[in-house]
Amino acid sequence: MTEDKYPSRVDGAAAILHRADPVIHGGGPVACEVLTPKALQNYEQRGYLFLESFYRSDEVEVMQEELTRLRNAESVRQSELAVTEPASGEVRSIFATHTVSDVFAALSRDERLLGIVRHLLGGDVYLHQSRLNLKPGFRGKEFYWHSDFETWHTEDGMPAMRAVSCSIALKDNLEYNGPLMVIPGSHKYYCQCTGRTPEYHYQQSLKKQDFGVPSDEQLQWLVDQSEIVVPKGPAGSVLLFECNLMHGSNSNITPSARSNAFFVFNSTENTLRKPFASEHERPWYLANREPEPLAAMDFRGTMAATVAQSA
Amino acid sequence: MTEDKYPSRVDGAAAILHRADPVIHGGGPVACEVLTPKALQNYEQRGYLFLESFYRSDEVEVMQEELTRLRNAESVRQSELAVTEPASGEVRSIFATHTVSDVFAALSRDERLLGIVRHLLGGDVYLHQSRLNLKPGFRGKEFYWHSDFETWHTEDGMPAMRAVSCSIALKDNLEYNGPLMVIPGSHKYYCQCTGRTPEYHYQQSLKKQDFGVPSDEQLQWLVDQSEIVVPKGPAGSVLLFECNLMHGSNSNITPSARSNAFFVFNSTENTLRKPFASEHERPWYLANREPEPLAAMDFRGTMAATVAQSA
Numbered sequence: 261m262t263e264d265k266y267p268s269r270v271d272g273a274a275a276i277l278h279r280a281d282p283v284i285h286g287g288g289p290v291a292c293e294v295l296t297p298k299a300l301q302n303y304e305q306r307g308y309l310f311l312e313s314f315y316r317s318d319e320v321e322v323m324q325e326e327l328t329r330l331r332n333a334e335s336v337r338q339s340e341l342a343v344t345e346p347a348s349g350e351v352r353s354i355f356a357t358h359t360v361s362d363v364f365a366a367l368s369r370d371e372r373l374l375g376i377v378r379h380l381l382g383g384d385v386y387l388h389q390s391r392l393n394l395k396p397g398f399r400g401k402e403f404y405w406h407s408d409f410e411t412w413h414t415e416d417g418m419p420a421m422r423a424v425s426c427s428i429a430l431k432d433n434l435e436y437n438g439p440l441m442v443i444p445g446s447h448k449y450y451c452q453c454t455g456r457t458p459e460y461h462y463q464q465s466l467k468k469q470d471f472g473v474p475s476d477e478q479l480q481w482l483v484d485q486s487e488i489v490v491p492k493g494p495a496g497s498v499l500l501f502e503c504n505l506m507h508g509s510n511s512n513i514t515p516s517a518r519s520n521a522f523f524v525f526n527s528t529e530n531t532l533r534k535p536f537a538s539e540h541e542r543p544w545y546l547a548n549r550e551p552e553p554l555a556a557m558d559f560r561g562t563m564a565a566t567v568a569q570s571a
Numbered sequence: 572m573t574e575d576k577y578p579s580r581v582d583g584a585a586a587i588l589h590r591a592d593p594v595i596h597g598g599g600p601v602a603c604e605v606l607t608p609k610a611l612q613n614y615e616q617r618g619y620l621f622l623e624s625f626y627r628s629d630e631v632e633v634m635q636e637e638l639t640r641l642r643n644a645e646s647v648r649q650s651e652l653a654v655t656e657p658a659s660g661e662v663r664s665i666f667a668t669h670t671v672s673d674v675f676a677a678l679s680r681d682e683r684l685l686g687i688v689r690h691l692l693g694g695d696v697y698l699h700q701s702r703l704n705l706k707p708g709f710r711g712k713e714f715y716w717h718s719d720f721e722t723w724h725t726e727d728g729m730p731a732m733r734a735v736s737c738s739i740a741l742k743d744n745l746e747y748n749g750p751l752m753v754i755p756g757s758h759k760y761y762c763q764c765t766g767r768t769p770e771y772h773y774q775q776s777l778k779k780q781d782f783g784v785p786s787d788e789q790l791q792w793l794v795d796q797s798e799i800v801v802p803k804g805p806a807g808s809v810l811l812f813e814c815n816l817m818h819g820s821n822s823n824i825t826p827s828a829r830s831n832a833f834f835v836f837n838s839t840e841n842t843l844r845k846p847f848a849s850e851h852e853r854p855w856y857l858a859n860r861e862p863e864p865l866a867a868m869d870f871r872g873t874m875a876a877t878v879a880q881s882a
């Protein structure tokens with residue numbers, strides 16, 4: 261049985277533990293121009309990298325069209341892959357996008373992204389999860405603060421902190437449309453959460469998170485150590501963040517929807533075990549148990565070829 | 572019977588009407604240094620004035636201490652003047668602060684504020700409403716978009732657009748703690764709202780607004796004409812906005828509470844009639860029906876004297 265370095269969903273008092281894993285798992289020379297020494301130091305200390313306008317507008321356009329196709333596809337809307345807003349019934353997320361979309365499958369293997377991620381995680385990576393987040397305008401609900409790793413560890417059996425989340429903005433992330441907020445440096449601490457995981461928790465937690473969230477005192481402590489930062493930028497910007505970074509977002513009453521393509525890269529040496537604090541495993545589209553190392557490809561070139569072909 | 576220039580809470584289709592009242596009611600020379608020709612033009616065209624750091628930190632401190640006193644006073648908490656968060660029970664607003672606090676009574680008569688307001692409204696003014704908004708951290712709920720005037724007209728019987736709202740920041744208004752958002756220029760349009768006002772609507776609407784809010788189409792139209800602006804600034808900053816300006820705020824999951832002292836100044840020539848679209852009048856602490864022209868006083872001087880006395 262794998263040792264549990266990060267116990268959570270505990271009865272009684274919840275502590276803040278020190279991180280027990282490195283932040284950057286790769287060593288040696290960096291074969292990727294984005295990862296300057298300064299960028300690497302930033303990622304190590306603050307737990308995220310914001311790459312403004314990483315994708316060009318023609319690339320973003322291809323992603324946006326694919327998003328529109330998926331959100332309108334009745335087969336997707338009716339499937340278990342789609343999560344809807346509690347009140348309005350609008351599509352809020354689509355999971356396992358790499359299984360229903362050639363565009364997002366190719367994007368998840370983009371050599372420019374994989375070069376960065378493979379260095380940060382030290383070798384081969386696979387997709388733990390992929391999804392599209394569509395934060396609708398007018399009535400977009402908040403996502404309360406959480407560490408992704410806490411959920412993946414307790415509910416999916418991810419043993420160590422050796423994964424990276426990647427959020428690609430498909431619409432402009434503005435200060436007022438419920439952008440992601442992060443607490444730099446929080447990835448170095450693990451907030452134990454209280455309360456046993458309810459059975460089939462994921463069916464509720466994807467709509468509104470009640471378990472697996474920090475206490476007010478823990479959150480206040482993390483912010484007191486650091487600050488809150490809101491990475492903003494035009495569509496095509498990329499936020500790479502360490503799997504244990506505390507993040508969340510406020511609601512969005514503005515007419516500007518906020519959509520992101522989201523990929524979770526996990527090291528092939530960090531594959532899932534039995535969940536550490538849950539009876540049942542979550543479904544395949546939330547937690548991939550068939551790791552297949554991602555082979556890099558030329559996303560930009562492929563897209564250009566596709567567009568040229570269909571023109 | 573007073574003519575209804577602004578029918579709302581209508582059955583069926585809701586229109587966007589043109590404003591039928593001037594924005595600036597005063598004329599002649601301006602006896603107030605804040606109201607430069609540019610500031611006046613701004614207010615006329617955009618519907619608000621943001622005065623960064625208008626109050627000094629020692630003045631803000633006095634206000635903050637008074638806020639703490641009021642929120643902890645059991646007599647206030649238990650009274651009809653206090654509104655609590657639906658979920659947590661925390662105090663969200665305290666009304667009629669000028670009746671329970673010498674500090675806020677004096678602040679509402681501050682000569683520096685009244686000089687501006689009297690010019691904008693063209694003569695004597697009185698307090699239509701006063702309140703403290705305490706947007707708690709962690710679980711601060713959103714306020715959906717609305718025009719204050721639409722409510723004051725339909726539910727309180729305010730005949731014309733001749734009032735100004737004044738929000739004084741008691742904590743820093745940051746980009747991420749649910750700051751007020753405004754749509755510049757929206758004060759020139761009146762969005763009719765659909766649906767009859769439910770009886771005793773105010774008991775619910777102060778917690779969550781369902782009636783008296785614009786449709787998605789109306790809101791989109793207003794934003795398309797203009798933009799969304801988020802006036803931010805340190806504690807002590809003042810936002811003066813025209814009573815019909817469309818505004819709202821997102822939720823606040825950060826630990827930083829956002830508190831504001833809020834005063835509504837109405838022209839003594841614009842006193843309340845029978846509500847235009849509601850059976851019952853709202854209570855005195857929401858809609859003052861005993862207008863008493865405000866006499867200016869030296870807030871800064873009085874506070875300094877008080878502080879000196881108690882020292």
